[in-house]
Each structure stands twice: as structure tokens, then as C-alpha cells.
Amino acid sequence: QVQLVESGGGLVQPGGSLRLSCAASGSFFSIYFMGWYRQAPGKERELVAIKSSNSVGMTRYGDSVQGRFTISRDDAMNTVYLQMNSLKPEDTAVYFCNAKVRHSEVPGLKDYWGQGTQVTVSA
Numbered sequence: 001q002v003q004l005v006e007s008g009g010g011l012v013q014p015g016g017s018l019r020l021s022c023a024a025s026g027s028f029f030s031i032y033f034m035g036w037y038r039q040a041p042g043k044e045r046e047l048v049a050i051k052s053s054n055s056v057g058m059t060r061y062g063d064s065v066q067g068r069f070t071i072s073r074d075d076a077m078n079t080v081y082l083q084m085n086s087l088k089p090e091d092t093a094v095y096f097c098n099a100k101v102r103h104s105e106v107p108g109l110k111d112y113w114g115q116g117t118q119v120t121v122s123a
Helices: none
Strands: 001-008 009-012 018-026 030-039 048-051 059-061 070-076 079-084 091-101 110-113 117-119
Touching: 001 110, 009 091, 018 030, 018 091, 018 117, 030 070, 030 079, 048 070, 048 079, 059 070, 079 091
Parallel strands: 009 117
Antiparallel strands: 001 018, 018 079, 030 048, 030 091, 048 059, 070 079, 091 110, 091 117
16 A cells, blocks of 8 residues: 655764655555654664654654754655764664555544664764
8 A cells, every 4th residue: 555665774883974765655645644763673663753744744753862863754755854963873773664644535544664774873
């Protein structure tokens, strides 16, 4: 129904920056929320950042990334970005794109997940 494809992960030194991208395709009425979650080895998946459509204007960040990461959306291209600055070793994780999708004029959201992209912060 909806496919999410992430890109931009890789290896970076502490204090460096990366930008992740996630593009959505398929059949849907609108993508109400798009965002990022991450999962490090031995830990549960946690919220990084989520953002509504630009017309709604809601943004939420996880406490551990507040002030360092910035989420943005290109609604026309169904794409969400995550600019990650001042990266720390504890940011190392698989980052998953998430979309909460509305499929018709009837209220209701359905979750979709990407395959994940690896981010490694190490000297």
C-alpha cells in the first residue's frame, strides 16, 4: 500500500553531521505524520522526531536529540528529512522512517515503516 525508502545513513565521527531522507510512494490520501525512530543494539525502539504536514505544523522531538536534530518535510514530494548535527556515539542505531497515513476522507491513520538505515558514530 505504502512504501518508505530511507537513505543517507553511514559512518561519521563524533561531532559530525548526517542528513537522512525518506521518500514515500504508493496509494494514499495524505500522510498525516512522518518521522523517525531509532533502535540501538540491546535497546528498545525510541522516538527521534515526528512532524505533521506543513499545513498542520506540529513537530515533536525525543529528549535525547532536542537541539541537535532537525526534522523537515517536502509534502509535495512525500519526503521527510532528518538533519543530525553534533552527533554522539550514543546516536549509533538503525534509524527507521515512519509514516501515519490517511487513506480516505474518513478519519483514521495506518502505520507504515521503512527498512531502516544504519547510522554509526565512532572515531
